[in-house]
Amino acid sequence: MSVESAKSRLEQLLGPRLKFSRAELEQHGQNESIFPVTPPDAVAYPAGSDEVAAIVEICSAEACPIIAWGAGTSLEGHALAFQGGITVDMSLMNKVLELNEDDLNVVVQPGITRKQLEAELRHSGLFFPIDPGADATLGGMAATRASGTTAVRYGTLRDNVLALEVVLAGGKTIRTGTRARKSSAGYDLTALFVGSEGTLGIITELTLRLYAQPEAISAATCAFADVASCVDAVIEIIQLGLPVARLELMDTAMMRGLNRWDKSLDLAEQPHLFMEFHGSDSAVREHSKTAGEIVSDHGGSEFSWATKMEDRNRLWKARHDAYYAAKAMRPDCRVLTTDACVPISQLATAIMETVEDIEASPLEGPIVGHVGDGNFHTALLIDPESADEVAAAKQIQANINRRALRLGGTITGEHGVGIGKKSFMLQEHGNAWDIMSAIKRALDPENVLNPGKVVRLN
């Protein structure tokens, strides 16, 4: 029973689709965070669900850790092989299996990325709304309960997965959920696996909700004198129940970064809201008019409209690239990204106190946020060789997390726990964290599935 023995059995199963080259291992030890490169012992490329089940069966028997790998864009070290083992790269399992246009759903393999799915749906008149910044895989997005700019209207991955196929520790495959839009047939296993970060099972198929393309889409930007008035406008828009489809904040530092990243943008280097409205022509007109009045009440500028699809796409591409734009602001830096999410009434406090923290530190930390959800990120730009900077960033992160909890919120709105936020789980959940551990023990008693992440096992 060993990783070595697992490797030789997996090689029999997969032949050249089990890889050991140093480049391959290092590539699967990289991540978008401040963790060091942590390569696995081997990388498996399964061609289908059955092979995933066979891999998990072998690794379970050999007590060899198994880590699912999507696009490698997660921010908390979710997919790093801290205890060694086999990384299961889902890139060959990237097909749309079934598009049910009449039922507004689609069945996909976990390795398909959100941009691939977007391309597949282009001519259907339907779309899948969830859009994290990175071009993540749908399996990875489900595993971290991801969201993005549209959650304020369409919810998160939690609200948009109807059903899953999951391979459990030991290698058995189950199906959770159905293609019906709701069910009360027992425990909500779909919701349990969504957000479990590969620690309870490996997702091998997803049935996703789709939406009819709205008749009209309008995007607008507007600038504010300061972050506080920007946030106040957001709070009023949400409290009014205005059905915005996107409501994003960028602070001055972030706007500077975006202008540098995409020189065609050329927006004022002041705090901004990027907004989008979906609906019928008249609804979009009406909602954007109301939003414009609120913005104006808070001293915001006139809306600058992006009505043409190419302008809209450029705008949102810039927003999606915010992480990379921030990273590009300082050569060779690493980024520690925070992800607090608070009740909307506490958003101004949460952001303003964070701004004070950053200003009092030696670091740059542009702020962006899905503020309609009460969720915001700071991208703390650090020289990873500087112990002082790393310590300063970790202090700011700890302050942000503690503040989010004090204000009735959560340490992570959409990035997940991985290894990076584990030390805050007890503060957020208290003894409920033990219940997560109990579930982990029940479903994966040998702790082979992404060990060391999310839960603590004594």
Next chain:
Amino acid sequence: MSVESAKSRLEQLLGPRLKFSRAELEQHGQNESIFPVTPPDAVAYPAGSDEVAAIVEICSAEACPIIAWGAGTSLEGHALAFQGGITVDMSLMNKVLELNEDDLNVVVQPGITRKQLEAELRHSGLFFPIDPGADATLGGMAATRASGTTAVRYGTLRDNVLALEVVLAGGKTIRTGTRARKSSAGYDLTALFVGSEGTLGIITELTLRLYAQPEAISAATCAFADVASCVDAVIEIIQLGLPVARLELMDTAMMRGLNRWDKSLDLAEQPHLFMEFHGSDSAVREHSKTAGEIVSDHGGSEFSWATKMEDRNRLWKARHDAYYAAKAMRPDCRVLTTDACVPISQLATAIMETVEDIEASPLEGPIVGHVGDGNFHTALLIDPESADEVAAAKQIQANINRRALRLGGTITGEHGVGIGKKSFMLQEHGNAWDIMSAIKRALDPENVLNPGKVVRLN
């Protein structure tokens, strides 16, 4: 270790709030289903979360079953004491603890009913949308993952509970979730307890999402020549993505029952859609115009409008009373209610084959449905003394459930499993049902929490 010993310890704890009278026990053995009266050994009336924890601690130590009781309106025997034990009646725990108007949420105790909550929110400009037919408690609604007429727009209880306080087997209390609108901080325990029917823990507090009252609300009814064209109109409305707030079907038998139940209604005794639109004035106008065109394409009548609040309330009260209206159609009958939910493209097949089954049987079975979700109910009216009628109803139910699964749906859209649908769980979930059992064993190893429901334990 015994029920008797639990009773005497609970009497010390609760004094006169532990009740044993025959009337009390029988009342808590009643249910809205075809199950016989099944009284518990005693009924406890806790005054707060701490008392619930103390009750559960005592009962756990004494291996005495514990069954949470809301309004006693569940339809599958969820709250019946088939193995005896203590029923925990939540009626004293019916307060609004905290109304956070700015954050659009409210913290309530589990014993508050949906109509009590509605009354409490009346002057806030906010509302909680979920509305099962019965005036159920919010604790009960969460425990069964209930929904109602508005799920097509606002989702189910699953989508509208932000956080819970739960007492676990053994008596420990945990908190799941926060007041933030989203989180990816580990396993979604809130979603796990919602729909667990009191088998994993007792819900003692709920944080619910609220919504701003829409600027305009319009309700309309329209009649169709037959159920098939009615369903076809529904399918087209949903596939178009039209944001209806309610979309309800009643067949001819149900309309007859409703007219008899509320003589002021006086609607044509033909299949009907009851619809509602929420939004701005112009959005409501626009959406109802589009819906009217679709209805007309399928041979439906002109809309009959209920724009005044009192007319609307009468209309929806009648719809909510459909179960009681159906029951009143046959003196002294009991009702076996089915609850299939299918993908929208399969709704016509599911309903038409059900109509054939009912017509071929000796039973009356009015049909109502939250058809926008693909969910419909048949209320099979039976003489509980007639073995033939009971057998005929169970046969129809079994056909409906098997058909729902064949069509890619679920045996229960919103009523839950209880004891009534347990025999279909293996068919719906296959080996995923074992995972539910594994979770039950992990969280309630002594099986004291609502034993015998939802899962099987070998």
